[in-house]
Every structure is written in structure tokens, then in C-alpha cells.
Amino acid sequence: MxxxxxxxxxxxxxxxxxxxxxxxxxxxxxxxxxxxxxxxxxxxxxxxxxxxxxxxxxxxxxxxxxxxxxxxxxxxxxxxxxxxxxxxxxxxxxxxxxxxxxxxxxxxxxxxxxxxxxxxxxxxxxxxxxxxxxxxxxxxxxxxxxxxxxxxxxxxxxxxxxxxxxxxxxxxxxxxxxxxxxxxxxxxxxxxxxxxxxxxxxxxxxxxxxRGCNYYSVEISGPGADLHSGVFGGTAQEPMTDLVRVLGSLVDTHGKIQIPGIMEQVAPVTAEEESLYEGIAFTMDNLHESLGSKTTIFEDKKPTLMARWRYPSLSIHGVEGAFSAPGAKTVIPAKVIGKFSIRTVPDMEIEQTNECVYKFVKEVFAKLGSKNTLKVYAQHTGKxxxxxxxxxxxxxxxxxxxxxxxxxxxxxxxxxxxxxxxxxxxxxxxxxxxxxxxxxxxxxxxxxxxxxxxxxxxxxxxxxxxxxxxxxxxxx
Amino acid sequence: MxxxxxxxxxxxxxxxxxxxxxxxxxxxxxxxxxxxxxxxxxxxxxxxxxxxxxxxxxxxxxxxxxxxxxxxxxxxxxxxxxxxxxxxxxxxxxxxxxxxxxxxxxxxxxxxxxxxxxxxxxxxxxxxxxxxxxxxxxxxxxxxxxxxxxxxxxxxxxxxxxxxxxxxxxxxxxxxxxxxxxxxxxxxxxxxxxxxxxxxxxxxxxxxxxRGCNYYSVEISGPGADLHSGVFGGTAQEPMTDLVRVLGSLVDTHGKIQIPGIMEQVAPVTAEEESLYEGIAFTMDNLHESLGSKTTIFEDKKPTLMARWRYPSLSIHGVEGAFSAPGAKTVIPAKVIGKFSIRTVPDMEIEQTNECVYKFVKEVFAKLGSKNTLKVYAQHTGKxxxxxxxxxxxxxxxxxxxxxxxxxxxxxxxxxxxxxxxxxxxxxxxxxxxxxxxxxxxxxxxxxxxxxxxxxxxxxxxxxxxxxxxxxxxxx
CATH class of the missing domain: 3.40.630.10 (Zn peptidases)
Known part of the structure; x- marks a missing residue:
């Protein structure tokens, strides 16, 4: 009743x-x-x-x-x-x-x-x-x-x-x-x-x-202290040069995660799920309004909702230790820490995801042939x-x-x-x-x-x- | 007398x-x-x-x-x-x-x-x-x-x-x-x-x-305001993703500037100049001491002095607008400004160098296929x-x-x-x-x-x- x-x-x-x-x-x-x-x-x-x-x-x-x-x-x-x-x-x-x-x-x-x-x-x-x-x-x-x-x-x-x-x-x-x-x-x-x-x-x-969230830091260090780019530019290997190359390897403009072993963990889409998205009260206009722009990855509702709900994403949040104020400063930062996170979905495992990230970042860095020192670690993880x-x-x-x-x-x-x-x-x-x-x-x-x-x-x-x-x- | x-x-x-x-x-x-x-x-x-x-x-x-x-x-x-x-x-x-x-x-x-x-x-x-x-x-x-x-x-x-x-x-x-x-x-x-x-x-x-110094800003913007990476990660094209790719294209770990038209402007080394470096009171130990590390690009004095005095160098100084504090913040920055500078040498011209930088940055960005907006400009230049x-x-x-x-x-x-x-x-x-x-x-x-x-x-x-x-x- x-x-x-x-x-x-x-x-x-x-x-x-x-x-x-x-x-x-x-x-x-x-x-x-x-x-x-x-x-x-x-x-x-x-x-x-x-x-x-x-x-x-x-x-x-x-x-x-x-x-x-x-x-x-x-x-x-x-x-x-x-x-x-x-x-x-x-x-x-x-x-x-x-x-x-x-x-x-x-x-x-x-x-x-x-x-x-x-x-x-x-x-x-x-x-x-x-x-x-x-x-x-x-x-x-x-x-x-x-x-x-x-x-x-x-x-x-x-x-x-x-x-x-x-x-x-x-x-x-x-x-x-x-x-x-x-x-x-x-x-x-x-x-x-x-x-x-x-x-x-x-x-x-x-x-x-x-979605869950694994938050990572990539720390690259070399010189003993911040340097003047006039005096040292061209003679020292710069941690920031290495960091932007590492960060640039993680994901592309279209949101495609470049780290092997991440997408492989994602649960396949079922037929039942396929049918679910069209009925949801959500339009691309809603997204454009909340985004304040039309700079979306997808043009349609279904892939957009799937990207938000059931696929992982990787965002680069910023760099600690580099020059971040307005204006111009000719510093070569001695130690820089890039921050990025991966939003995780079923059936991704925290440990397996971490291992994929660490392995990929270390491989990309190794290919640079840099004398600088790399550390990569998770700041926090959540399922x-x-x-x-x-x-x-x-x-x-x-x-x-x-x-x-x-x-x-x-x-x-x-x-x-x-x-x-x-x-x-x-x-x-x-x-x-x-x-x-x-x-x-x-x-x-x-x-x-x-x-x-x-x-x-x-x-x-x-x-x-x-x-x-x-x-x-x-x-x- | x-x-x-x-x-x-x-x-x-x-x-x-x-x-x-x-x-x-x-x-x-x-x-x-x-x-x-x-x-x-x-x-x-x-x-x-x-x-x-x-x-x-x-x-x-x-x-x-x-x-x-x-x-x-x-x-x-x-x-x-x-x-x-x-x-x-x-x-x-x-x-x-x-x-x-x-x-x-x-x-x-x-x-x-x-x-x-x-x-x-x-x-x-x-x-x-x-x-x-x-x-x-x-x-x-x-x-x-x-x-x-x-x-x-x-x-x-x-x-x-x-x-x-x-x-x-x-x-x-x-x-x-x-x-x-x-x-x-x-x-x-x-x-x-x-x-x-x-x-x-x-x-x-x-x-x-x-050396002279031309200092550049690369500004990439998209969303109307900073976004939460949980809500928008995977659905919005992220300015920071584009920026690290652009910055990563400028120079390699070994200091080689990747922008066409820069090295071409550098005055050739003369025979007289060639003979000049060996006599200079400077050792790699001096450099290691002032650097606080051994992360130098070259192993020898002559290429090091030449790199410092008579070749241009490109340093990436940092990013304005992204997350730069210690800790973790799951932000997608709406507008980020990468800062880099080129140390200039004879016979580089300020205007010609600027044009090479603008052209290259715009080309790299265009290849990303991004809907975000790019601006690149010189903050200051000096001969x-x-x-x-x-x-x-x-x-x-x-x-x-x-x-x-x-x-x-x-x-x-x-x-x-x-x-x-x-x-x-x-x-x-x-x-x-x-x-x-x-x-x-x-x-x-x-x-x-x-x-x-x-x-x-x-x-x-x-x-x-x-x-x-x-x-x-x-x-x-």
C-alpha cells in the first residue's frame, strides 16, 4: 500500500x-x-x-x-x-x-x-x-x-x-x-x-x-638551488624541461590516456548500459553552460556521459616549485613537482594503476637521457x-x-x-x-x-x- | 711610459x-x-x-x-x-x-x-x-x-x-x-x-x-572558470594538457632548441674564437660547485663556455594559473600561462627570433587539434x-x-x-x-x-x- x-x-x-x-x-x-x-x-x-x-x-x-x-x-x-x-x-x-x-x-x-x-x-x-x-x-x-x-x-x-x-x-x-x-x-x-x-x-x-581518484606527484630535481637562466642556461640540464616532457606524454588533447595498462582494466560496456544514456536528462547545452565554453572533447551526450561516469580521465593540475606568479622571472627551478590525477572506474585496481603510472613515467624519463633525478609517487588514492x-x-x-x-x-x-x-x-x-x-x-x-x-x-x-x-x- | x-x-x-x-x-x-x-x-x-x-x-x-x-x-x-x-x-x-x-x-x-x-x-x-x-x-x-x-x-x-x-x-x-x-x-x-x-x-x-633575453608567455585558455576534475575530467579539453605539450616541444634535455630559425641566426665560430676558450681560468669543477650538482649538459670546458657565452639557450621558468602549492588539489585550470625565455647572441635579431617562436608555437598547438585558445607573446625583449x-x-x-x-x-x-x-x-x-x-x-x-x-x-x-x-x- x-x-x-x-x-x-x-x-x-x-x-x-x-x-x-x-x-x-x-x-x-x-x-x-x-x-x-x-x-x-x-x-x-x-x-x-x-x-x-x-x-x-x-x-x-x-x-x-x-x-x-x-x-x-x-x-x-x-x-x-x-x-x-x-x-x-x-x-x-x-x-x-x-x-x-x-x-x-x-x-x-x-x-x-x-x-x-x-x-x-x-x-x-x-x-x-x-x-x-x-x-x-x-x-x-x-x-x-x-x-x-x-x-x-x-x-x-x-x-x-x-x-x-x-x-x-x-x-x-x-x-x-x-x-x-x-x-x-x-x-x-x-x-x-x-x-x-x-x-x-x-x-x-x-x-x-x-569515480575514484589516484593523485600523483612527479618530482624532478637536479641543481642544488634555483639558478639564474642567464648564467646557467645552456650548460645545465633543467628539471623543468624534463618535467614538461614527462607531463606531455600522459594524455592527449582528446583525453586519451597514453599510459599502457589503464584502459585495459576498464569494465566493458554491457548492452544494458548502452541503452541507459539516451534517457538521461542532460544535454550538451547543459555541459557548455556549466563549462562556460564549448571546448568539449565530444560533440554528443552519450560519449560525454560515459567519459564522465564510466571511463577514467587524467588531468594535469599544476607544477610546484616553478615560477607561478604573474610577470617575468628568469629562474631555472632546481626542483619541480608535477601534479596529476587519474579518475578511476570499475574494474581498475589502485595498486595495478599505480604500477602502470610509475612504470610509464620512469620509461618516458629514461628516454630523455637526463642526469636529473626522478621520483614518482601517489599522494593519495581512493577507490x-x-x-x-x-x-x-x-x-x-x-x-x-x-x-x-x-x-x-x-x-x-x-x-x-x-x-x-x-x-x-x-x-x-x-x-x-x-x-x-x-x-x-x-x-x-x-x-x-x-x-x-x-x-x-x-x-x-x-x-x-x-x-x-x-x-x-x-x-x- | x-x-x-x-x-x-x-x-x-x-x-x-x-x-x-x-x-x-x-x-x-x-x-x-x-x-x-x-x-x-x-x-x-x-x-x-x-x-x-x-x-x-x-x-x-x-x-x-x-x-x-x-x-x-x-x-x-x-x-x-x-x-x-x-x-x-x-x-x-x-x-x-x-x-x-x-x-x-x-x-x-x-x-x-x-x-x-x-x-x-x-x-x-x-x-x-x-x-x-x-x-x-x-x-x-x-x-x-x-x-x-x-x-x-x-x-x-x-x-x-x-x-x-x-x-x-x-x-x-x-x-x-x-x-x-x-x-x-x-x-x-x-x-x-x-x-x-x-x-x-x-x-x-x-x-x-x-647575452640578450627575450621572455615569452604562452597562454592557453578554454573553460570559463577553473573546473573540478571529477566532474569535468574526460569531457573538457584541458588547457594544461595542451600547455605541457607545447612547452615540451621547445627544447630537449640536452639544451637543443627545437624551434626552427633560431640556431640559423647564430654567428659562426671563427678560428680566432676557437683558440680562445682553452686559456680561460674555468674548470668543470667550478661549474659543478656553483651548480651544486653534476647535472651539466657537457662534460668539457669549451662547449660549456660556448653554450654560456655564444650560443642561445631556452629555459622554461614555470606556469601561471595552475595549481602551484604543496599538497593535492583536483583542479582543471581554466587558463594557464607558460613562461619561457631565450638567451640571445650575435647575430640574432629580436623581431626575427620572436617570429620564429610565434610560428613554431602556433604550429605545435595547431597539430594538437585543440578547441582551446592560444596566445603567444613576448613579455620583454633585450638585445x-x-x-x-x-x-x-x-x-x-x-x-x-x-x-x-x-x-x-x-x-x-x-x-x-x-x-x-x-x-x-x-x-x-x-x-x-x-x-x-x-x-x-x-x-x-x-x-x-x-x-x-x-x-x-x-x-x-x-x-x-x-x-x-x-x-x-x-x-x-
Missing amino acids: APQLDGYFKQVDDLSSHFIDRLAKAVAIPSISSDAARRPDVVRMAEFLAAELKAVGASVELRPLGKQPDNPELDLPPVILARYGSDKNKRTILVYGHYDVQPADKSDGWNTEPFTLTVGDDGKMFGRGSTDDKGPVLGWLNAIEAHQKAGVDFPVNLLMCFEGMEEYGSEGLDELIEKEGKGYFADAEAVCISDNYWLGTEKPCLTYGL WWVASPNHWNFRAAGKAVERVWGTKPDFTREGGSIPVTLTFEQATGKNVLLLPMGSSTDGAHSINEKLDKRNYIEGIKLLGAYLHYVAEEVQE | APQLDGYFKQVDDLSSHFIDRLAKAVAIPSISSDAARRPDVVRMAEFLAAELKAVGASVELRPLGKQPDNPELDLPPVILARYGSDKNKRTILVYGHYDVQPADKSDGWNTEPFTLTVGDDGKMFGRGSTDDKGPVLGWLNAIEAHQKAGVDFPVNLLMCFEGMEEYGSEGLDELIEKEGKGYFADAEAVCISDNYWLGTEKPCLTYGL WWVASPNHWNFRAAGKAVERVWGTKPDFTREGGSIPVTLTFEQATGKNVLLLPMGSSTDGAHSINEKLDKRNYIEGIKLLGAYLHYVAEEVQE
């Missing part, structure tokens, strides 16, 4: 001003995790959220995570662990979000004060953290409150994990999740994360895959993640989307990585669903970040509806 | 403590031209020098140069124009030096306070500006004073031009030199600049050539300079070196550029001689800059002796 949701939905509509006020209060706290000077604000945000959760009857713990590894004077902000309900006859669902935000300053180019939620006539609610990730985090809280006020029984036991360091590498979180997989999270039957975005602006999606979109967790979410938005969702993957997804999957052994609230134009890490009022209010309905559907979806 | 110099030389020895004290007073004024906050110190240094020059009877003008172009609130320090003597029966010699210095801070790694001249038991006099260029500038002043105290007639009329912006691009100086070429400097018959260094540590040299080492100005200096140091000097060229050299040559139409005081290990722009006491005191003798020999050298 379809869940009875009309009363809940009406209550969400009736409380919409209250929910927007709550988001405004959250946005007003500049909980910038990357700025040590803002750490008290991050903690204040944790305390605000904990108090709001307690007020609706959740049991809440603020878990300390110790000191920040790269700043040992500084306490990490706490992780909020909360539980709402412990009815043995209900399913238990674990949700994750983060209450910290990216840096923001009006002078960066914001049209409004970034820490004042500013709602336009068109329903765009501008403010840092509005969509990433305070809106979705409050979504869960608002869903609880609306159920209570509507007198609708809350359909599940809700476990919540809200962290305050997501925008600074989620320091300390993996260890906590791994430890609590069989502890605080032990009775979770499925996981839902609302911290990503629709592929476009009109059609909701459920996300079941993410890709793909869930089954046919799992009951996804089926439930699909029904909730259809109920709230009147359309079936697209099933999407993403090109980026959300490492905590894989950590939750591995620590709990349960299916993880990515259920976005905001849309592709929200500008999560940019100036003028916003969340559309429609996405916020319908999103609160969606999170609640998902909990109803997931409560009764039949496990296969 | 050889000049009578014994009385002068003895007087320099007798005054050596006084001259070192004078250098200590000059070093104590932190006349850092690149630091706006130190501008009053630069002006104070000009006033100190002007007062010392007036005290020995020179007529002195402090010429204002207006505001600093990149900091229009800030007055440029004055150029000191001074004249000592105006006897129509004497030759008039123009000398140049600079009274500003590079930045220095103890915390950079200095073993001593950089603005306290510290004389070690081994005669090394450490201090910022000791060798670059306060020692040589005071050398001219000290030579005047020693002549007076020894009762030896000063052999020439001395025109002096001492600037305070040399370490920050000699702002405003070219215009003044060009204007005064037929004005204040009108009766100069030869020019002498003491602002470079011996090739090694034991043998004096006279320098008759400098090479070569004087005749057989000119009477050089012959006189050679005799002075032999008299003071007991050895004939090496005739050297340098790989770097001293643009003012060419400006003086063009503005006055006279021969310019580079007559160094310090040695290759002085560390002009490094920490622990020093001038050996021996080089300072014998250098004062040398400058005075040069003026005697140049006064009577027969003009051919």
Missing part, C-alpha cells in the same frame, strides 16, 4: 517559512572548516544543530575527534551522532551530512552577504552552505518536526552522522565510521547521503556510482564506488521521487568522488544511496552558492517520503 | 681600514629597492653617497625620476650624477654603479646580520650589498680620496652615474641615459661599469659580451651586447689588471644580461668595458653575500690604475 503522505506534505508546506528561518540561522554561522580562526564557529554550528535535534526528541552525542593532524594545537570539531527512534519493528536508516562550509567572502564576488540567507523573488536562496550541505542536513531535522506536527508516525528509526570537517578532508571521520560500523551504526539497514546534486536543473536523480540501482534502498527512493516530483528519477553516476560513501558501505556492509536535494546550478563551492526554495521544500518532502517508502520496501 | 702608481697603491693600503669602515657604513643602510617600505633607506643611501662625493670635491646632482610606475604613490630614488674634474687636457671617463641592494633577512639563512658588515679572519666581508654593488661604487670614491691623500694627480675627468633601482628593473634610468648621452655625459670618451664578477675566484677578467676587446678602453684595463694582479686578465663574456650596458653604448656611442671587482663565489643575490677584503682593496687599486692607463692609452 502506498504510504499516506498528504498530511506530512501539507505540514511541510505550512512550515516552509519556519524551515527557511532555520536555514537562515544555520547559514548565519560561518562554519568554515578550513580556516582555523573560524573553528569556534564550526563548533557553534555543531552545538546549534545538536540543540535543534534534541528539541525534536533525538538523542544526541557530540563525539570529539582529537587534534587536527596538520595543526596539532587545534581541536577538530565534533561529529554529531544522533538517533531518533528505536522501535524494533521499524527499519533503521543511517543518514550522513556535514555542517561545515567552504570559505566565502563578499569580496570574492558575491552579490549578497554570503552568511546572510538572501531569498530572491525567483525563490533562489543565496548563502554559503545553503545547498552544501546545511539545507539537506536540516532536511532530515525538518522531516522529523513536520511528522510530529502533522501527527504522522515517523516510519523508521533514524541514525544520523553529521560531521564538521567535510570541506577539509573529513579529518578523523573514516576511523570513527569504521569503529562505529558495528557500534553506533550496528542496526542500520541502509544508508542515505544527501550531499550531491541533480545532473541538471529540472529532473531529480539518484546516484549509484562515483571508485558503484552500488546496485536495483537495490530496495534505491527502489524506495525512486518511488519517493516519483511521488514528490511526479517523474521517475534518472539513475546517474558522478565523475567526482565522495570518499565517505565507500567508507559507509564498507563499514556497515549495507547499500548506500546518494539522494540529492539541490540542482546542478547551485554552485556548491563557488561564489553565490544557492539552494532553490522549491528544491529545499520539496526536498524535505522527498527525504520524508523516502523514509516511508524505504520502511516498507520489500527486501529481495 | 708606464703610469707612476706606487704612491697611490701605498696610500690605498694605508687607508684600507678607513675604506672598510666606509663600506660598513654603506652596508648598514638597508637600501632595498624592491621593498616600498625601505624606500626612505634607499634615499638615505643616495644622500650618504652624495655627501661622501661632495666631501672629496665632486660636483653632485640628485636627479629625481618621478613616481614608480607600478606604485604611483611612491617616488623613485634619485640618480646620482657626479663629476670630478673638468680639465680639458684630460680624458673624460664615465662610470656606472648602483647603490640599492637585494632584499635580505637574517631568517633567510644568513650566518651574520645582513646589514652589518662582518669581516672574518679569512678576509671575507659579509653583508648585503658588499659586492653588489656598494663595494665597487665606493671603489671609485676611494680611488679619488687615495689620489688626493697621496698627492697624485687624478688622471682623468670622472663622470659618475649611480642609480638606486638596479635591483628592481632600473626604472626610469634608460630615459635619463638616453637624454644625457649628449648632455651630462657628452664629453665621455669611454664607459666603465663595475657590476659583475670574475668567472672564478683567482683570475681577474674583463667582460666584453652579454645581446658584444664590444671589441681590442679597443683602447679594454687594452688600458688589461694593463691595469696586469699591474695590480700580476697576470693578464681573461677576456670573458657572460650568459646573463646587464641591459644598462647596451643603453650606455647606444646613448654615448662609446666603448663600454665591464671591469669586475668581486669573484664568482660572492653570492650577489644569495644569502651570505660577501666581498673578499683582497678584492675590495686591490679592486680600489685596479679602478685607479685603470684610470691612469686609460688616460694615456693611444686611440687607434
